[in-house]
Amino acid sequence: MADYQENPDLRTRLAGGEGGVVLFGITPPRLTTTPERIREITAATVARLAPLDVDGLALYDIDDESDRNPTKRPFPYLPTLDPADYHAEYLGAWDRPVVIYRCVGKYPEARLRDWLEAADPERVLGVFVGASSRDKDVHTRLPQAHALRREVSPDLLLGGVAITERPDEHLRLIAKQEAGCAYFISQVVYSADAAKSMVSAYYYACRDQGLAPRPVLFTLSVCGSVKTLEFLKWLGVDVPRWIENSLINAEDTLTESYEHCLANARDLIDFCRRLGLPFGFLVESVSIRKAEIEASIALAAEVSALLRAS
Numbered sequence: 001m002a003d004y005q006e007n008p009d010l011r012t013r014l015a016g017g018e019g020g021v022v023l024f025g026i027t028p029p030r031l032t033t034t035p036e037r038i039r040e041i042t043a044a045t046v047a048r049l050a051p052l053d054v055d056g057l058a059l060y061d062i063d064d065e066s067d068r069n070p071t072k073r074p075f076p077y078l079p080t081l082d083p084a085d086y087h088a089e090y091l092g093a094w095d096r097p098v099v100i101y102r103c104v105g106k107y108p109e110a111r112l113r114d115w116l117e118a119a120d121p122e123r124v125l126g127v128f129v130g131a132s133s134r135d136k137d138v139h140t141r142l143p144q145a146h147a148l149r150r151e152v153s154p155d156l157l158l159g160g161v162a163i164t165e166r167p168d169e170h171l172r173l174i175a176k177q178e179a180g181c182a183y184f185i186s187q188v189v190y191s192a193d194a195a196k197s198m199v200s201a202y203y204y205a206c207r208d209q210g211l212a213p214r215p216v217l218f219t220l221s222v223c224g225s226v227k228t229l230e231f232l233k234w235l236g237v238d239v240p241r242w243i244e245n246s247l248i249n250a251e252d253t254l255t256e257s258y259e260h261c262l263a264n265a266r267d268l269i270d271f272c273r274r275l276g277l278p279f280g281f282l283v284e285s286v287s288i289r290k291a292e293i294e295a296s297i298a299l300a301a302e303v304s305a306l307l308r309a310s
Helices: 010-015 035-049 083-090 109-118 142-152 169-178 192-209 226-234 241-249 253-275 290-308
Strands: 022-026 056-059 098-103 124-129 158-162 183-188 216-220 279-285
Touching: 010 124, 022 290, 035 083, 035 290, 056 083, 083 098, 109 142, 124 142, 158 169, 169 192, 183 279, 192 216, 192 253, 216 253, 226 241, 241 253, 253 279, 253 290, 279 290
Parallel strands: 022 056, 022 279, 056 098, 098 124, 124 158, 158 183, 183 216, 216 279
Antiparallel strands: none
């Protein structure tokens, strides 16, 4: 892999309130996958990512969110490996930091404690995700998880989720910041306007309260089919009507979505630089289709180049 020692590492930059970072996000293999196949998938993933100028890998924690949306899920919920276990057992060849998501409601407090005690804060960062709805029956609530991290592993750099579609999200970000979050990663962004509204409100609310805004990483995800578009909408992603129309009617949905993601990246880079907010990107690859995986890799390379440009 390339030598990254000349630049501060991911943890140092995020802890210092700096932007300019790029992550690549993946979902661990399905729980039913054989160990041999997991090793094959992982080797291919690491080989694809090796040439990329990314600062770290994000491992998603998948939970059943049917309680949040009563309509039928476009794709079935299929449990995946615990991201912490996947990192520990299969990702030894990955030599850059890893951001591990934790859907805290899935885990009893004792299990979260065990993970916090075992995680190496020099190599591992965390993102705590709360329940998908207020009525969901959970083992651990988000405030409990934040308190547990402060008690057990205060050196573990913790991030929070940002939902650009919620009008009061800037207030939630400040509350999470006060609870110990050092950075935020958004849900998938297809509406640059919604993302700009959120970070603008957050920036000025921080200014009014005498707080330094924390880095916000915007998630970009290519969409290779109309069914994937339906899934994004099922998850609550705001896809503007004009973008939805262009994706549905495109001869090549994947290429069309790629161009929208790239345009949104340029828009957000320009806006955040003018605003003065530290920011970065997470480019995710959650499809098993080769064309979508390769498009995600290409998008990460282009976004990295845009972000590193002066």
